[in-house]
Amino acid sequence: MVGKLTRQLLVSTIILLMAGTVLAADPGIELPNDPAVREFSESSDQKRGSVLIFNIYNSSPVNANNENTRINITNGNGYADAFIHLFFIDGNTCNVADAFLCLTANQTASFLASDLDPGISGYILAVATNDLGVPISFDYLMGDEYVKMFTGHFANLGALAISTATDQLIVPSVNDGISAVLLFDGVNYKRLPHVLAIDNIPARADGNDMMMILNRIGGDYSIGASRIGAFFGLLYDDAESAVSYSYIANVCQFRATISNGFPRTTPRVDTIIPTGRSGWTKLWPTGTADNRPFGGASDPIALTGIVINKNNNLKSASNAFSGGHLMHHLTLTPMVVIVVPVFPATC
Template sequence: MNTTHYHTKRLFPFFLTFLLISCGLVLAQRPVQAQCGPLDVAFVIDDTASLGGSLSNIKAELNNILNDIEKASGNDYRLALVTFKDNVTVSEAFATNNRATIAPKIQALFAEGGEKVPEASDEALNTVINMLAASGRAQVGDFTPGFRERAYKMIILITDAVPGGFDDIYTVGIDDVRAHSFAVMAKEKNIKLSAIYVPTYAEDTAKVKPIMQDYATTTAGFYLETAQNGTGTATAIRTIISGCGSTSTTPTVGFGIPSEIKPGSVLFFNLYTSDPAKPNAENTQINLTNTDEQRPVIVRIFWVDSATGIPTDTFACIPATKHINMRASEIDPGITGYAVAIAVNLNGVPIKFNSLIGSSYVKMKTGHSAVLNAVSFAALADQPVEYTEGDETVTMKFDGAKYDLAPRVMNIDNFPSPLDGNSTLLIVNRFGGDLTKQNPVGSFGNLPSVFYNDAEKAVNVNLPGNACQTRNELKDGYPRVIPRFTLQITQGHTGWMRFSSGDGTAIMGATITYNPNSVRNGGKNLRQVALMDLEQYIIPVTVPVFTCS
């Protein structure tokens, strides 16, 4: 079936409040910031006459959009601008921190032409994904350089039309299939493609929307809709930036990526607790295993008190292929917090020993219990810290060069409704800081969050922080959302949430659910969505009082 049709320009009433329709949801709150690390963002924008409202909306909010990108990237970003009608124009290719050059080009965009539907959105994507030159194509300007390997790679597509290549004809079974092939190419290159659909013409939605949704679904990007007149386009862009361009989680295993399913040189335990008066009712058993078949290892464990932020520490020797168990009631009785285990040498200096795994068995008087694997951080350098004899402290850098990167944006991928008798605890921890025992280890700020129900209705909210560890039950009042929690996560339904630390520190965490009348009991670590390369631990250098063999 070939489709070539025409639309006349329409005038839409001015809305007193903006609407953003995301998967059928109206959002009227400003998106939150998320610290993502290095960002490469390519704007691929339909600048035909019917997109005038969207372009005006983007221009009005452009400073806020660019501010979001600077904050989310830690000022390590590159931006590109590609527009399309029935041809493609590369207005700006990627360049380092190029706010000053791309901003006037976006402000100069003018909506005109393109009376025919479809438009060349697919070819614009082809240009960006495959770094195409203009030669031999209906394209102005070369798209080079391409995305950086180490950056979060993001395309934001904005259009109201089906894709039709350069021939201005949309054919079912050809152009939609070709559009999907570009999404697959993006996925293979780890590029997140987010699609913002402007429903200018209601009669086109049945054709356009599935294609736009497929872009997002295939690449784990966002699919968002605006109001019919384009109001909410800027808010949609900011929502995408706030989520680091992706609805998925970071891969669980890979170079520089911390994981609970690999061995490492540093292990992070999200929770320990005990009641010395009733240790059988509330206690934690920490397990550490040395998987190396030949070498023993000394491990230094820091136990961080969530109330004061002050750590204490112990040493342990683990022979090759052996494991040890430690109970919180015997090591740090009556204290609740988190633990960090670090492989060290005979001088107490951190070493590369990527053979440690661990887990914790947590039981609480409230009925909550879980087995939580330790999250492992590998040492990447043969000498992961700089140390000179006599140094009293060393700095462990989680920068993707010395040690794995540190988590900055986290997901609670699923939590049940409290109306079904569920009690879900959310534990959030500061990762990184000062372990010298002279000062509190450090805290994280408030947590800018996006809260979703299982209809993907989203609400922006801040979770209170300013602590080294927070533990709160997910229920009415936490998070404080309107409508309240149980009106959004109703009986028989579930939700999920994404958040980052508002002050840019690294965070980790877990959830533990208890329901005496359900099989849904236990806990799991939070999923990391974005990583950072600026976190560190400062630890005192202390010689162990024993040798290890």
């Protein structure tokens, strides 16, 4: 009798703990409550900014027709030229290569990943600078990209734009003209996301192949970008039931197909989201960054992400669709620090 009662209490405790995990507030800073400013106050793919993030670029070194990315950047200022420092982050090694792009007033430009950085997959950070390469407030940059992969995934994705919170030079520390510190803290630049969400995950049994791509934003780009590390997530079915999962990604860019292999849940994804049904997920990084002297020794870190769905039944099934979009931002990271090298624009 005592053993049976103990087991019942244990089961009740586990259920309460799981409910607490699911119902607890998401980590990070809540988005502004004012509807007039909520959508455009922080990073978004529907605004202009001084920094752009292209969440994916890739190309095949042997068959660029099959796998490639076209990057498009526009200067939305009708009077001033734009000097743009491009940083190409290798998603696997976290090594960084860079180039400058200069645009006259109202000019737009496009380039292929296969022409600038062939055979590499990662993300691009574009920073507005002056002609000396010092980051400045220039909230007129906008962009998008077309990406196609050898797996058959394809999408047109907007660039994530981050504006500044001041119209002055916003770099708090330039070390003898060698490097500059960019603070995404809501005071210098606007803040970056912390908790991400995919609002709809269709069933794989219906021919869907949804790819998720995550990027860690931060680090010293004169040395190498920071890695994602551990992240935690909750996967919901369409009846509001949730299971948790976790993963450690020792890369700057993590790419996986949502399937029984990832995320590893109990039961597996195909059981949680069977044919004719759908689900959704939210996730966040659990690691920290040492942002001293600008922030704390163990500050939360930022992720950005996209999803691209492929369905080979486009021509034969009315509910089959392919395409992609940026992941939703549920909360914000208090501070992200990026160090970039400073030298005159070469264009």
